[in-house]
Amino acid sequence: MSKSARNRNNRQKNPLTHSGPPWGAIAFFSVIGVIVVAAIGFAAWQAFKPATPIAGLVERDGLAQDHVETRVQYDTVPPMGGKHNPVWQNCDGRVYDQPVQNEHAVHSLEHGAVWFTYKPGLPADDLNKLKEKVSGTDYTMLSPVQNQDAPIILTAWGKQVKVNDADDERIDAFLKAFLKGPQTPEPGAACSGGKATP
Structure with a gap:
């Protein structure tokens, strides 16, 4: 038997050397991807969800x-x-x-x-x-x-x-x-260096 035929037979007998898709790795990274997308989506929802109205505002x-x-x-x-x-x-x-x-x-x-x-x-x-x-x-x-x-x-x-x-x-x-909210006409302007006494 030729050397290449022997190598081919060895690969067929050893499941760790098969050349098919790595389904375990694909599944693992797919689950990780779903978790990351869900976490980003939840964070965005928390940041932009409507705030509870302030009574008497x-x-x-x-x-x-x-x-x-x-x-x-x-x-x-x-x-x-x-x-x-x-x-x-x-x-x-x-x-x-x-x-x-x-x-x-x-x-x-x-x-x-x-x-x-x-x-x-x-x-x-x-x-x-x-x-x-x-x-x-x-x-x-x-x-x-x-x-x-x-x-x-x-x-x-x-x-x-x-x-x-x-x-x-x-x-x-x-x-x-x-506090420095979206209503602020001049965001980033100083709050010190002005009038310090009543």
């Missing part, structure tokens, strides 16, 4: 963005946007114990900040919780507002929600939705 569109050096008469307390001072209020997790000027705070909203305001007389426990949340979160600021009509109000550019206490779940939902 007030929204405004078409707010002016002009810079002015004068005081502005806003139609909400605190204001949700509109004309504002050229200098923003520092909102790098800043806690103010005195009211800040609306015109500076509105400029911060334009940069993507969330402004926490509270009515003076808020229970100390609630105030401490707000201070803790703000001081650890960039693009936020906290200040008192004498004549607001709710104990706590969260405001972003064109967005606002009123809550009664610092444990309200809507606080975190509002931050997640609007």
Whole structure:
């Protein structure tokens, strides 16, 4: 028997040397591919699924963005946007114990900040919780507002929600939705290097 015939016979006897398709490897990589596609699809769904609406959310569109050096008469307390001072209020997790000027705070909203305001007389426990949340979160600021009509109000550019206490779940939902959110007119703009005092 020739050498090539012997090699051919040996290959036929040894199943590990057959030249057919590697079905095991094909099946393995097919399963891996299905898992990867499913994982990517689930991640995309999580990223783009509609958010649960925030109860009591007030929204405004078409707010002016002009810079002015004068005081502005806003139609909400605190204001949700509109004309504002050229200098923003520092909102790098800043806690103010005195009211800040609306015109500076509105400029911060334009940069993507969330402004926490509270009515003076808020229970100390609630105030401490707000201070803790703000001081650890960039693009936020906290200040008192004498004549607001709710104990706590969260405001972003064109967005606002009123809550009664610092444990309200809507606080975190509002931050997640609007802190540097899609409503931000000037994304990437600074929240420090502006006005540092009330």
